[in-house]
Amino acid sequence: MATGHPHIESLESVLSSFFSAITTGKKQEPDSTPFLNAIVNIYNRTISENIIQFALDNGATSEAINELKKNLGTSIPDGIKTINNPLTYLLDELICNIQQHACTDTGYIYSNYNEITDSVEIIIADLGISIYGSYVAAQKHLDKLGNSDAEALNLAQNGYSIKNLPDAENRGYGISSNIKMVVEGLHGEFAILSGNALMIHSANKKKIFTLPSEVDFKGTMVMVIIPATLPTDFNIYNYTS
Amino acid sequence: MKHIIKIKEQFGTELHTRQMIEQLGASLNNGDSYLLDMSGVMQISRSAADELYNLTHGSQRVDMINIEPFVEKMLSAVTLGRFMPRTHTSGDIPIIQCQTIESVIAQLQAN
Numbered sequence: 001m002a003t004g005h006p007h008i009e010s011l012e013s014v015l016s017s018f019f020s021a022i023t024t025g026k027k028q029e030p031d032s033t034p035f036l037n038a039i040v041n042i043y044n045r046t047i048s049e050n051i052i053q054f055a056l057d058n059g060a061t062s063e064a065i066n067e068l069k070k071n072l073g074t075s076i077p078d079g080i081k082t083i084n085n086p087l088t089y090l091l092d093e094l095i096c097n098i099q100q101h102a103c104t105d106t107g108y109i110y111s112n113y114n115e116i117t118d119s120v121e122i123i124i125a126d127l128g129i130s131i132y133g134s135y136v137a138a139q140k141h142l143d144k145l146g147n148s149d150a151e152a153l154n155l156a157q158n159g160y161s162i163k164n165l166p167d168a169e170n171r172g173y174g175i176s177s178n179i180k181m182v183v184e185g186l187h188g189e190f191a192i193l194s195g196n197a198l199m200i201h202s203a204n205k206k207k208i209f210t211l212p213s214e215v216d217f218k219g220t221m222v223m224v225i226i227p228a229t230l231p232t233d234f235n236i237y238n239y240t241s
Numbered sequence: 242m243k244h245i246i247k248i249k250e251q252f253g254t255e256l257h258t259r260q261m262i263e264q265l266g267a268s269l270n271n272g273d274s275y276l277l278d279m280s281g282v283m284q285i286s287r288s289a290a291d292e293l294y295n296l297t298h299g300s301q302r303v304d305m306i307n308i309e310p311f312v313e314k315m316l317s318a319v320t321l322g323r324f325m326p327r328t329h330t331s332g333d334i335p336i337i338q339c340q341t342i343e344s345v346i347a348q349l350q351a352n
Contacts (some may be wrong), residue, residue: 003328012349012350014349015349016346016349019345019349021348024340047274053281069310077260084259103311104282115287117273119267126293128284129311130285130286130287132287132318133284133285133287133315134313135318136287136311136314137311139314142318142321143325144323144324145318147287147291147318147319147321147323147325148287149287149288149323149334150336152287152338154333154334154336157334158333158334189266195286195287195288196287197332198345200349204352205352206334207334207335207337207348207349208334208335208336208337209336209337209338209339209345209348210336210337210338210339211339211345212339212340212341212342212344212345213259213288214260214342215342215345216255216257216258216259216260216286216288218255218258218286218289220286229273
């Protein structure tokens, strides 16, 4: 998806620029975009004004989601109505994950309508204990986890839950169902940076990286690009039940 | 000579990165022994815990005391991980090991 922009075509391009930026230590790349800037800022713990920072109690969380949707609603030509349901589902599930597992009291969300690509760019982030740390705190799947943030990401995207639920309910819904909805349903792209691991998932790419040791994000950052117009065959119930 | 280092005073309540621990290691004198007082350190990343393992199992005499519950769990997990065979069978995506930023970018741009 997302073609035609002179510099940023896809999430993999944004992430390439991000890694280039943190290598050079530059605050901004020459071809920087608001989305790339937001990723770099959250990574550097520099929370700029276009990033919504919110306390993780239910009231503040709802307020933050509403503010994000209101901002998007004013910038998307047709408004937010068509993508409201999947967007709400995405935000609710991922913020709920932060509330339940990240051991932090603050979350961060960012959104931008990219009019060139007619897509919505979203970041949901925390500076908590990372996905690996969440499994460790819950003492779940330690036999499979090894000493690897990448393995923790692989478990999470594959539906291994952090919750202490009976096996039948162990659906790992927060991440795995959202990836499916974004990539298969919305034809979008999904990436997670957690610890020193990165996962990127799109229609033609499904990769997990153990990153070089100089890349070390204490927390979890989910980055998503979805089209501002829903595919005609999209049915949210294929991903929520 | 024995030294006690209060980690919270030096680094705060969260140990974020491997580099923090590497800096700590670099500041220690060979021949002396150290006790890292971990009281009040409530969070630690996997990579920082892994580097602490290196520090406490390396050539220098370094031990830890007063470890908070989550930090204890993280240290146990990375220790366990070091003794597990390196087979990645839990998820369905192969894990790509990247040693350099350039290799990450190349992998991102490859199909």
